[in-house]
Amino acid sequence: MPSxxxxxDRIKSVSNTAKVTGAMQMIAASKxxxxxxxxxxxxxxxxxIRDVLGDLAALAAQDENTETxxxxxxxxxxxxxxxxxTPDRGLAGALVGNLQREAGKFIQEAExxxxxxxxxxxGERFITRTGGDLLAGFSVPDRPVMDDTVTVGRxxxxxxxxxxxxxxxxxxxxxxxxxVQEVTxxxxxxxxxxxxxxxxxxxxxxxxxxxxxxxxxxxxxxxPRYIETQVYHGILEAFASEHSARMIAMQNATxxxxxxxEGLTLDLxxxxxxxxxxxxxxxxxxxxxxxx
Numbered sequence: 001m002p003s004x005x006x007x008x009d010r011i012k013s014v015s016n017t018a019k020v021t022g023a024m025q026m027i028a029a030s031k032x033x034x035x036x037x038x039x040x041x042x043x044x045x046x047x048x049i050r051d052v053l054g055d056l057a058a059l060a061a062q063d064e065n066t067e068t069x070x071x072x073x074x075x076x077x078x079x080x081x082x083x084x085x086t087p088d089r090g091l092a093g094a095l096v097g098n099l100q101r102e103a104g105k106f107i108q109e110a111e112x113x114x115x116x117x118x119x120x121x122x123g124e125r126f127i128t129r130t131g132g133d134l135l136a137g138f139s140v141p142d143r144p145v146m147d148d149t150v151t152v153g154r155x156x157x158x159x160x161x162x163x164x165x166x167x168x169x170x171x172x173x174x175x176x177x178x179x180v181q182e183v184t185x186x187x188x189x190x191x192x193x194x195x196x197x198x199x200x201x202x203x204x205x206x207x208x209x210x211x212x213x214x215x216x217x218x219x220x221x222x223x224p225r226y227i228e229t230q231v232y233h234g235i236l237e238a239f240a241s242e243h244s245a246r247m248i249a250m251q252n253a254t255x256x257x258x259x260x261x262e263g264l265t266l267d268l269x270x271x272x273x274x275x276x277x278x279x280x281x282x283x284x285x286x287x288x289x290x291x292x
Contacts, residue, residue, distance in 0.1 A: 004271050004275065007268035011264045011265060011268065014261050014264065015261055017257050021250045021257060022250070022254045024250045025247055028244075029247045031142060031243040032240065032246075032247050034143070035175075035240040035242075038240070039236050042233050043233065049226055052222075053222060054191075054192070056215060056218065056219055057192070057219070069220055070220075071191060071220075071223040071224070072191050072223070075166045077111045077166045077167050079112050079166055079167075080114045080168075081114075081135070081156065081159050081165040081169070082103065082117070083119065083152070083168065083171070083234075084117070084118050084120075085099075085123070087120050087122050087238070087242040088120050088121045091246055091249060092242050092249055093249040094245075096122050098173075099173060099183055100123070103116075103171055104126075106171065106185060115133045116132055118134060118137045119138045119238075135159075136155065138151070142239070144236065146228070149228070149231050149235055150228055150232075152231050160190075168189035168227075169186070170184075170186045170234050171184070172186075172235070172241075174237050174241065178247070179244075181241035181244060186230075188227055188230055
Protein backbone atom coordinates (compact mmCIF):
# COMPACT_ATOMS: atom_id res chain seq x y z
CA MET A 1 0.00 0.00 0.00
CA PRO A 2 1.51 3.38 -1.01
CA SER A 3 2.12 5.88 1.77
CA UNK A 4 0.13 9.10 2.22
CA UNK A 5 3.13 11.01 0.88
CA UNK A 6 3.05 8.97 -2.32
CA UNK A 7 -0.65 9.74 -2.75
CA UNK A 8 -0.10 13.47 -2.15
CA ASP A 9 2.73 13.54 -4.70
CA ARG A 10 0.57 11.82 -7.32
CA ILE A 11 -2.38 14.13 -6.63
CA LYS A 12 -0.12 17.15 -7.04
CA SER A 13 1.35 15.79 -10.28
CA VAL A 14 -2.03 14.96 -11.83
CA SER A 15 -3.49 18.31 -10.71
CA ASN A 16 -0.63 20.14 -12.43
CA THR A 17 -1.31 18.13 -15.59
CA ALA A 18 -4.99 19.08 -15.39
CA LYS A 19 -4.03 22.76 -15.16
CA VAL A 20 -1.89 22.44 -18.31
CA THR A 21 -4.57 20.61 -20.31
CA GLY A 22 -7.19 23.09 -19.08
CA ALA A 23 -5.09 26.01 -20.31
CA MET A 24 -4.55 24.28 -23.67
CA GLN A 25 -8.31 23.69 -23.91
CA MET A 26 -9.00 27.41 -23.43
CA ILE A 27 -6.39 28.39 -26.03
CA ALA A 28 -7.77 25.86 -28.53
CA ALA A 29 -11.32 27.09 -27.89
CA SER A 30 -10.29 30.66 -28.65
CA LYS A 31 -8.52 29.65 -31.88
CA UNK A 32 -11.38 27.31 -32.79
CA UNK A 33 -13.98 30.10 -32.68
CA UNK A 34 -11.91 32.30 -34.96
CA UNK A 35 -11.16 29.43 -37.38
CA UNK A 36 -14.81 28.33 -37.53
CA UNK A 37 -15.91 31.89 -38.36
CA UNK A 38 -13.37 32.02 -41.21
CA UNK A 39 -14.59 28.68 -42.58
CA UNK A 40 -18.25 29.62 -42.41
CA UNK A 41 -17.50 32.96 -44.05
CA UNK A 42 -15.51 31.44 -46.93
CA UNK A 43 -17.46 28.24 -47.58
CA UNK A 44 -20.26 29.84 -49.69
CA UNK A 45 -17.69 31.43 -52.01
CA UNK A 46 -15.65 28.22 -52.35
CA UNK A 47 -18.79 26.19 -53.08
CA UNK A 48 -20.12 28.75 -55.55
CA ILE A 49 -16.92 29.02 -57.60
CA ARG A 50 -16.87 25.21 -57.76
CA ASP A 51 -20.43 25.21 -59.14
CA VAL A 52 -19.71 27.99 -61.64
CA LEU A 53 -16.57 26.32 -62.89
CA GLY A 54 -18.35 22.96 -63.15
CA ASP A 55 -21.08 24.55 -65.26
CA LEU A 56 -18.56 26.26 -67.54
CA ALA A 57 -16.64 23.01 -67.92
CA ALA A 58 -19.90 21.21 -68.79
CA LEU A 59 -20.65 23.82 -71.47
CA ALA A 60 -17.13 23.56 -72.87
CA ALA A 61 -17.37 19.75 -72.99
CA GLN A 62 -20.65 19.94 -74.96
CA ASP A 63 -19.39 22.53 -77.47
CA GLU A 64 -17.16 20.91 -80.10
CA ASN A 65 -15.97 24.31 -81.33
CA THR A 66 -14.64 25.34 -77.93
CA GLU A 67 -10.86 25.25 -77.67
CA THR A 68 -9.62 22.64 -75.19
CA UNK A 69 -8.39 24.10 -71.89
CA UNK A 70 -5.15 22.50 -70.70
CA UNK A 71 -6.29 22.29 -67.05
CA UNK A 72 -9.44 20.41 -68.11
CA UNK A 73 -7.65 17.79 -70.21
CA UNK A 74 -8.10 14.27 -68.92
CA UNK A 75 -4.96 12.18 -69.44
CA UNK A 76 -4.19 8.57 -68.59
CA UNK A 77 -3.09 8.61 -64.97
CA UNK A 78 0.57 7.64 -64.76
CA UNK A 79 1.49 9.93 -61.89
CA UNK A 80 -0.65 11.59 -59.21
CA UNK A 81 0.20 14.65 -57.14
CA UNK A 82 -1.29 14.56 -53.64
CA UNK A 83 -1.71 17.71 -51.58
CA UNK A 84 -1.86 16.53 -47.96
CA UNK A 85 -3.00 19.10 -45.38
CA THR A 86 -2.27 18.15 -41.76
CA PRO A 87 -1.64 19.99 -38.46
CA ASP A 88 1.83 21.12 -37.42
CA ARG A 89 1.30 19.83 -33.88
CA GLY A 90 -0.26 16.82 -32.21
CA LEU A 91 -2.54 16.56 -29.16
CA ALA A 92 -5.55 16.67 -31.49
CA GLY A 93 -7.11 13.31 -30.68
CA ALA A 94 -7.41 10.90 -33.60
CA LEU A 95 -7.35 13.63 -36.28
CA VAL A 96 -3.70 13.28 -37.31
CA GLY A 97 -3.88 9.48 -37.31
CA ASN A 98 -7.02 9.49 -39.46
CA LEU A 99 -5.43 11.83 -42.00
CA GLN A 100 -2.26 9.75 -42.18
CA ARG A 101 -4.25 6.52 -42.49
CA GLU A 102 -6.31 7.86 -45.40
CA ALA A 103 -3.22 9.28 -47.10
CA GLY A 104 -1.38 5.97 -46.79
CA LYS A 105 -4.38 4.07 -48.13
CA PHE A 106 -4.72 6.47 -51.06
CA ILE A 107 -1.03 6.15 -51.96
CA GLN A 108 -1.22 2.35 -51.87
CA GLU A 109 -4.35 2.14 -54.02
CA ALA A 110 -3.52 4.92 -56.50
CA GLU A 111 -2.74 4.17 -60.13
CA UNK A 112 0.92 4.75 -60.97
CA UNK A 113 3.34 6.85 -58.93
CA UNK A 114 2.30 9.34 -56.26
CA UNK A 115 4.21 12.48 -55.28
CA UNK A 116 3.17 14.47 -52.24
CA UNK A 117 3.14 18.15 -51.34
CA UNK A 118 2.61 18.43 -47.59
CA UNK A 119 1.12 21.41 -45.79
CA UNK A 120 1.86 20.85 -42.10
CA UNK A 121 4.78 19.17 -40.36
CA UNK A 122 2.81 16.06 -39.31
CA GLY A 123 2.10 15.14 -42.92
CA GLU A 124 5.63 15.97 -44.02
CA ARG A 125 7.14 13.72 -41.35
CA PHE A 126 4.69 10.94 -42.16
CA ILE A 127 5.63 10.89 -45.85
CA THR A 128 9.34 11.04 -45.02
CA ARG A 129 9.02 8.26 -42.43
CA THR A 130 7.15 5.96 -44.80
CA GLY A 131 9.59 6.53 -47.67
CA GLY A 132 7.13 8.41 -49.89
CA ASP A 133 8.06 10.85 -52.65
CA LEU A 134 7.87 14.24 -50.90
CA LEU A 135 7.96 16.94 -53.55
CA ALA A 136 7.70 19.94 -51.20
CA GLY A 137 6.65 20.89 -47.68
CA PHE A 138 4.90 24.08 -46.56
CA SER A 139 3.87 25.61 -43.25
CA VAL A 140 1.27 28.35 -42.94
CA PRO A 141 0.50 30.63 -39.97
CA ASP A 142 -2.46 30.08 -37.64
CA ARG A 143 -4.32 32.97 -39.27
CA PRO A 144 -3.71 32.30 -42.97
CA VAL A 145 -4.63 34.74 -45.70
CA MET A 146 -4.78 34.00 -49.40
CA ASP A 147 -1.21 35.24 -49.95
CA ASP A 148 0.08 32.52 -47.58
CA THR A 149 -1.32 29.72 -49.77
CA VAL A 150 -1.05 31.13 -53.30
CA THR A 151 2.39 29.55 -53.76
CA VAL A 152 0.93 26.09 -53.10
CA GLY A 153 -1.89 26.58 -55.61
CA ARG A 154 0.44 27.87 -58.31
CA UNK A 155 2.77 24.92 -57.79
CA UNK A 156 -0.11 22.49 -58.30
CA UNK A 157 -1.17 24.26 -61.50
CA UNK A 158 2.38 24.34 -62.85
CA UNK A 159 2.97 20.64 -62.15
CA UNK A 160 -0.22 19.68 -64.00
CA UNK A 161 0.18 22.16 -66.84
CA UNK A 162 3.72 20.95 -67.53
CA UNK A 163 2.38 17.36 -67.65
CA UNK A 164 4.73 16.17 -64.94
CA UNK A 165 1.62 14.81 -63.20
CA UNK A 166 -1.69 13.64 -64.63
CA UNK A 167 -3.95 14.23 -61.64
CA UNK A 168 -3.97 16.46 -58.54
CA UNK A 169 -5.83 15.35 -55.41
CA UNK A 170 -6.42 17.16 -52.11
CA UNK A 171 -6.74 15.37 -48.74
CA UNK A 172 -7.79 17.45 -45.74
CA UNK A 173 -10.04 17.36 -42.68
CA UNK A 174 -13.38 18.98 -43.42
CA UNK A 175 -14.99 20.78 -40.50
CA UNK A 176 -18.49 19.43 -39.87
CA UNK A 177 -19.06 20.47 -36.26
CA UNK A 178 -17.04 20.96 -33.09
CA UNK A 179 -17.20 17.24 -32.35
CA VAL A 180 -17.03 15.92 -35.93
CA GLN A 181 -14.23 16.34 -38.49
CA GLU A 182 -14.35 14.28 -41.68
CA VAL A 183 -11.31 13.33 -43.77
CA THR A 184 -12.15 14.41 -47.33
CA UNK A 185 -10.50 13.41 -50.62
CA UNK A 186 -11.18 15.77 -53.52
CA UNK A 187 -9.80 15.85 -57.06
CA UNK A 188 -8.62 19.33 -58.02
CA UNK A 189 -7.15 18.72 -61.48
CA UNK A 190 -8.30 17.99 -64.08
CA UNK A 191 -11.40 19.96 -63.18
CA UNK A 192 -14.38 17.67 -63.44
CA UNK A 193 -17.42 19.07 -65.30
CA UNK A 194 -20.59 19.29 -63.27
CA UNK A 195 -22.77 16.20 -63.54
CA UNK A 196 -25.62 17.60 -65.62
CA UNK A 197 -28.29 15.92 -67.68
CA UNK A 198 -29.03 16.93 -71.25
CA UNK A 199 -31.90 19.15 -70.13
CA UNK A 200 -29.70 20.93 -67.60
CA UNK A 201 -27.01 21.60 -70.20
CA UNK A 202 -29.64 23.00 -72.57
CA UNK A 203 -30.85 25.31 -69.82
CA UNK A 204 -27.27 26.54 -69.32
CA UNK A 205 -27.07 27.30 -73.05
CA UNK A 206 -30.32 29.24 -72.87
CA UNK A 207 -29.06 31.54 -70.12
CA UNK A 208 -28.21 34.97 -71.46
CA UNK A 209 -24.50 34.86 -70.55
CA UNK A 210 -21.90 36.54 -72.72
CA UNK A 211 -18.35 35.19 -72.49
CA UNK A 212 -15.64 37.53 -73.71
CA UNK A 213 -13.62 36.63 -75.60
CA UNK A 214 -14.74 32.98 -75.26
CA UNK A 215 -15.61 30.23 -72.77
CA UNK A 216 -12.13 28.70 -73.13
CA UNK A 217 -10.46 32.06 -72.40
CA UNK A 218 -12.62 32.54 -69.32
CA UNK A 219 -11.74 29.04 -68.14
CA UNK A 220 -8.01 29.61 -68.77
CA UNK A 221 -8.14 32.57 -66.37
CA UNK A 222 -10.64 31.12 -63.91
CA UNK A 223 -9.21 27.65 -63.28
CA PRO A 224 -5.93 28.83 -61.64
CA ARG A 225 -7.94 31.17 -59.37
CA TYR A 226 -10.26 28.28 -58.59
CA ILE A 227 -7.35 26.05 -57.54
CA GLU A 228 -5.93 28.80 -55.31
CA THR A 229 -9.36 29.28 -53.71
CA GLN A 230 -9.87 25.55 -53.10
CA VAL A 231 -6.40 25.18 -51.56
CA TYR A 232 -6.95 28.18 -49.30
CA HIS A 233 -10.38 27.02 -48.21
CA GLY A 234 -9.11 23.46 -47.63
CA ILE A 235 -6.44 24.85 -45.30
CA LEU A 236 -9.06 26.92 -43.45
CA GLU A 237 -11.19 23.78 -43.02
CA ALA A 238 -8.11 21.91 -41.76
CA PHE A 239 -7.35 24.60 -39.16
CA ALA A 240 -10.94 24.65 -37.89
CA SER A 241 -10.89 20.85 -37.63
CA GLU A 242 -7.52 20.85 -35.85
CA HIS A 243 -8.50 23.39 -33.19
CA SER A 244 -11.88 21.70 -32.64
CA ALA A 245 -10.27 18.28 -32.25
CA ARG A 246 -7.60 19.68 -29.91
CA MET A 247 -10.18 21.43 -27.72
CA ILE A 248 -12.22 18.22 -27.38
CA ALA A 249 -9.05 16.18 -26.67
CA MET A 250 -7.86 18.61 -23.99
CA GLN A 251 -11.32 18.74 -22.45
CA ASN A 252 -11.36 14.94 -22.20
CA ALA A 253 -7.84 14.94 -20.76
CA THR A 254 -8.82 17.51 -18.13
CA UNK A 255 -11.94 15.54 -17.17
CA UNK A 256 -9.92 12.32 -16.91
CA UNK A 257 -7.30 14.03 -14.73
CA UNK A 258 -9.98 15.34 -12.39
CA UNK A 259 -11.47 11.83 -12.10
CA UNK A 260 -8.02 10.44 -11.26
CA UNK A 261 -7.55 13.15 -8.61
CA GLU A 262 -10.89 12.26 -7.04
CA GLY A 263 -9.94 8.57 -6.94
CA LEU A 264 -6.51 9.32 -5.48
CA THR A 265 -8.05 11.62 -2.86
CA LEU A 266 -10.37 8.81 -1.78
CA ASP A 267 -7.40 6.41 -1.57
CA LEU A 268 -5.45 9.01 0.41
CA UNK A 269 -8.25 9.35 2.94
CA UNK A 270 -8.44 5.57 3.27
CA UNK A 271 -4.68 5.36 3.82
CA UNK A 272 -4.82 8.10 6.44
CA UNK A 273 -7.64 6.37 8.27
CA UNK A 274 -5.76 3.08 8.20
CA UNK A 275 -2.68 4.83 9.54
CA UNK A 276 -4.65 6.52 12.33
CA UNK A 277 -6.39 3.25 13.19
CA UNK A 278 -3.03 1.44 13.35
CA UNK A 279 -1.60 4.13 15.65
CA UNK A 280 -4.64 3.95 17.96
CA UNK A 281 -4.32 0.18 18.13
CA UNK A 282 -0.66 0.54 19.04
CA UNK A 283 -1.51 3.05 21.79
CA UNK A 284 -4.33 0.90 23.18
CA UNK A 285 -2.08 -2.16 23.05
CA UNK A 286 0.69 -0.34 24.89
CA UNK A 287 -1.67 0.92 27.60
CA UNK A 288 -3.08 -2.58 28.05
CA UNK A 289 0.44 -3.98 28.35
CA UNK A 290 1.36 -1.41 31.04
CA UNK A 291 -1.81 -2.10 33.02
CA UNK A 292 -1.25 -5.82 32.77
